[in-house]
Amino acid sequence: MTDDPDPRFLRSRQAMLDAARELLLAHGPGAVTHHRIAEHAGIGRATVYRHWPQPEQLLAEAMATVPLPFFEAPASPFRPWLAGEFTSLARELELDEVRAVATTLANAALWNPGMDARRAGFAGVLSRRLAAALTAAEQAGELSLRGEPSDAAALAIGPLYYRATIERAPADAALIERCVDAVGVWTSR
Template structure:
């Protein structure tokens, strides 16, 4: 008989697994999030981890959902300098092989898995909203004349970094980041 979602033992083991997966992710990176390692960290049987998340990408997605998304969350002025710093930090994260693997795996999985797609949509909306709000505030302060709608800024700014990291498997340098930022608008 399959465990019920309201069974306290099911809920406890699920919480222990997610906590362990998050610890492994934050300590050792995405490549370390395996069923065996998470089971060892949680002090439970590997079969229990597989019962909750049959695939590693599902387990990793659950762990990642517990990690806060820091990008674009604390805008500063001047906005152009802040945006260059944020995009540089994001680009350096995407330089890591494990982060590239996670980014492409989750993007691909979102095509087929509704729960992963829902997480993808929440993340996209969060990043787009934060960046749009920061650019709207910069425009209100007279820092920038935007070339596009603020809601499109995340696609215009993050897209080139993602492309460079995942499609080209290259590093986004400071000249590309400056071009991306300057492409968003005329800065004063």
């Protein structure tokens, strides 16, 4: 007997994850159901249930397949780069499907340890990337941090998330600039 998974198992699992991701991005978390995944992937519903007995397991895994492109490639001068990253993040959060995923993840994390682990993973990635970029900006002499780099995500991304999810309004250029300024004192504009 071999430890290698059956190729059919892997193919069907990948087809279901692809379908889940497509439905999630196109229609939000409510679309990620066993029935819709099976229909979209052309697979029997029982097969979806075999892979993910609980709907929240399916949603969690689908959410994990969505890329997180923010703060990946810092560039000097850092201030305009950071303003561009915050603008991109704000525009993504204005999309209903992204807002739905973000709020679903935050809500489900309160009661589900698996979802909380995913939330912590996403938050950790954003926080580490942003902290590394700000540390590089400080080392380059472009920025004097106001506090710990690890607090920057809460200080700067928090207002964008609040504006998009609680107020359901777009972040304007003035709010983006205040978020950029929240992390420290910039040596040039």
